[in-house]
Amino acid sequence: MRRGLAAGNWKMNGTAASLGEVEVLKTAHPAPAVDILICPPATLLERLSSVASGSAIATGGQDCHPEKAGAHTGDIAAGMIADAGGSHAIVGHSERRADHHETDAIVRAKAEAALAAGLVAVICLGESLDQRESDQTLDVIGAQLAGSLPDGLTGANAVIAYEPIWAIGTGKIPTIEQITEVHDFIRAELVARFGAEGEAIRVLYGGSVKPSNAAEIFAVANVDGALVGGASLKAEDFSPIIAALETAKG
Numbered sequence: 609m610r611r612g613l614a615a616g617n618w619k620m621n622g623t624a625a626s627l628g629e630v631e632v633l634k635t636a637h638p639a640p641a642v643d644i645l646i647c648p649p650a651t652l653l654e655r656l657s658s659v660a661s662g663s664a665i666a667t668g669g670q671d672c673h674p675e676k677a678g679a680h681t682g683d684i685a686a687g688m689i690a691d692a693g694g695s696h697a698i699v700g701h702s703e704r705r706a707d708h709h710e711t712d713a714i715v716r717a718k719a720e721a722a723l724a725a726g727l728v729a730v731i732c733l734g735e736s737l738d739q740r741e742s743d744q745t746l747d748v749i750g751a752q753l754a755g756s757l758p759d760g761l762t763g764a765n766a767v768i769a770y771e772p773i774w775a776i777g778t779g780k781i782p783t784i785e786q787i788t789e790v791h792d793f794i795r796a797e798l799v800a801r802f803g804a805e806g807e808a809i810r811v812l813y814g815g816s817v818k819p820s821n822a823a824e825i826f827a828v829a830n831v832d833g834a835l836v837g838g839a840s841l842k843a844e845d846f847s848p849i850i851a852a853l854e855t856a857k858g
């Protein structure tokens with residue numbers, strides 16, 4: 609059985625004061641029945657990793673550059689995430705695909721760089737509202753899976769996050785039937801491409817996950833956890849989401 613994963617993406621939020629939230633989570637979840645991951649802004653990764661050290665909380669970056677090093681002002685290499693104590697790298701988030709014009713090919717190259725640095729790649733995909741309303745969701749997700757996923761993915765080196773763009777930060781979530789349909793589709797595609805490992809790769813749902821809706825989302829068989837934005841910033845919101853995942857998947 610796949611172990612649940614509660615992942616927090618702090619996006620461009622957080623300062624040194626936010627490290628206190630991690631202290632609270634550490635105390636509240638000393639031996640969780642699921643995995644916990646926090647991806648803070650790069651400025652906090654090393655400090656947060658040190659606060660989380662010795663606890664059940666893993667840390668990661670929100671992006672990585674495809675290259676190992678070089679003249680790429682403002683970018684961060686996967687090896688630097690590992691050096692700062694991170695074990696995961698989110699790649700292909702819709703905000704990066706939109707703000708930084710990242711294509712599936714770029715996302716794939718970034719995921720490959722993450723794997724080469726020994727990180728777990730958390731590869732994000734999801735449809736826009738237009739695509740959802742014109743019934744293209746599964747086509748879009750299929751194309752993103754085909755284009756963004758490197759070869760050789762396993763349950764140990766990759767996580768997929770399905771995040772419908774229109775559900776991110778909006779308070780709207782798809783119906784449970786829609787979440788079930790997409791997650792079942794992703795699972796089938798993963799198994800078709802990666803065989804038994806496709807069964808082991810965790811598939812997270814992301815987009816307006818809150819303490820109030822977490823339990824119903826986690827009840828879906830092929831939802832293995834969540835990639836949480838806003839509700840991961842405060843321990844008082846993230847902690848009940850972790851607890852709901854423990855109840856559903858622990």
Ligand SMILES: O=C(CO)COP(=O)(O)O
Pocket residue numbers: 617701771775776777778779814815816817835836837838839
């Ligand atoms: O984009 C997300 C996580 O990567 C989801 O963000 P919200 O939980 O704030 O909707």
